[in-house]
Ligand SMILES: [Zn+2]
């Protein structure tokens with residue numbers, strides 16, 4: 001039991017069996033979260049540090065609660081107000097945290113590959129909580145848990161993902177993870193936000209939102225950063241909302257029992273009309289709970305690996 | 310001072326001995342007249358290699374490399390002449406800096422150094438640099454390398470003005486408005502989430518420079534070609550008589566962007582490593598003569614500039630000490646080109662393009678040579694390099710063509726200690 005690698009850097013490294021083990025463990029962890037006494041001893045005596053070079057209330061809180069529910073000592077470092085802001089290099093910061101006896105470093109960084117560049121140089125396990133445009137494995141795992149609770153199998157399921165594919169680490173991690181379990185992923189977004197060679201990652205590039213969503217078992221909207229408009233990736237919010245949003249009409253093209261996901265935070269009225277965000281098919285709020293469960297599972301399985309060694 | 314090298318093979322003839330007197334190749338003389346007799350142990354003698362594209366970093370970036378360490382690395386790579394790019398601090402855009410470089414190079418005495426002047430002042434693309442005065446001080450070409458000459462308008466003026474002084478223009482081709490990614494744009498950059506730099510960005514500027522060279526009927530030299538489209542356009546242009554010449558580097562015919570998958574910054578350079586399709590096109594361009602020269606684009610960086618996040622890391626790798634062995638192993642030993650052709654690429658052509666007058670081995674020519682072991686495999690080790698830089702992607706590679714001895718002007722500049 002446990003993960004093969006010391007670190008969780010991305011879905012790229014996980015085998016289908018490891019993904020399923022994480023999802024199954026997360027289902028158990030969900031019982032802990034819903035119980036009256038949210039306390040396990042899985043991480044007792046362990047120390048967990050979150051090292052965030054980008055702001056993210058949601059992901060950080062999710063990891064923090066996950067580690068606290070399992071009884072670890074935890075600390076948080078953010079890029080403002082620490083030596084990080086004084087220009088200390090990433091590697092120096094990581095080595096310092098490592099030397100303090102930290103077991104797990106949870107790291108978010110605006111540069112792709114940043115966690116990879118420290119992982120093999122320190123003893124602590126590194127969990128990638130989002131690196132640039134590369135991966136966000138625990139987001140994909142929580143998305144997959146949300147699907148897994150509704151599907152008996154991923155095999156042959158159609159997953160539609162619409163939005164800013166180019167800048168999205170969520171798409172990359174989901175595409176890799178879902179492909180490993182046999183799901184079929186379709187993506188769509190403005191061509192200016194569609195990275196060259198994305199089809200080589202095993203996804204289908206759709207020709208419109210309708211084409212992407214048609215017969216989908218699950219539909220995922222992606223956040224579009226409004227400042228992308230300034231770099232000429234799309235002309236206006238109004239035009240984006242008209243041609244690229246997942247509207248109620250579009251959602252009707254999916255399978256009748258399809259559900260809607262979004263990694264959040266959502267730009268209401270841009271990628272999703274508010275009516276869609278709040279509709280019966282939306283499982284967006286449940287994704288948040290699943291985020292804590294999946295992160296508990298990941299932290300637990302990384303430590304379980306250590307105990308096995 | 311008289312030297313005899315015996316028990317050697319000349320790369321292009323049956324001769325087994327080389328005679329040197331007073332720094333020049335000489336007629337045969339009796340062994341008892343020699344001050345030194347060197348036993349080459351059956352290894353092969355080549356003319357001293359010429360690298361027309363290196364970054365020696367001095368003045369200004371001595372923590373990365375100095376003229377002394379860079380030229381020591383050159384000698385270890387078999388080079389007896391290198392041309393250094395002007396992106397130093399201050400920029401080599403005036404005669405005083407040119408003279409300073411030449412003075413340091415002479416003091417070091419490891420390798421002939423031919424400075425390349427900036428094409429525009431401060432390599433800022435706003436005003437022409439003093440190309441005439443720099444030529445008097447010793448430059449052999451102009452370039453804004455490190456950066457392209459970005460606008461067609463300025464490129465035209467540089468080509469025209471430099472042609473008055475018979476000074477070649479070398480351009481780093483990259484259309485920056487296409488984006489400034491950290492690696493090749495494609496399947497791999499998409500998969501690992503690194504902003505890409507397209508082959509189109511390189512091709513657009515190569516096509517622009519060919520159009521200008523053809524229109525103005527002046528020469529232009531394309532630096533470090535890495536793309537299939539670039540090779541095709543240069544081949545076509547040469548066929549219609551455009552005065553275009555081109556160079557590539559060993560990493561473009563030995564590596565692909567797949568190597569970037571682990572975010573190892575020793576695979577990060579500009580232009581970036583491309584896909585297999587482009588790698589093969591570069592080899593084809595070398596084979597059919599479209600590409601005239603192999604250069605290193607030797608770009609030493611400090612460890613602190615490389616041991617950072619991939620997108621933040623500096624561009625470039627060191628290359629002087631691996632260039633011949635990589636080229637010999639991957640081009641000659643594999644049968645792509647002959648050893649004579651390799652000497653065109655690594656000695657005669659760069660010398661001809663920049664009118665350096667190097668490569669001669671006739672009686673009376675400067676005694677510049679290098680002796681290579683072509684028969685024994687060796688392991689390329691980064692910690693044995695003489696450059697200050699440790700940014701090589703070739704550490705641990707098994708290669709053929711290890712330098713045994715380099716002589717410049719009759720003087721030993723590198724000798725392998727066995
Ligand atoms: Zn360049």
Ligand SMILES: [Zn+2]
Nearest residue numbers: 394454455606
């Ligand atoms: Zn260069």
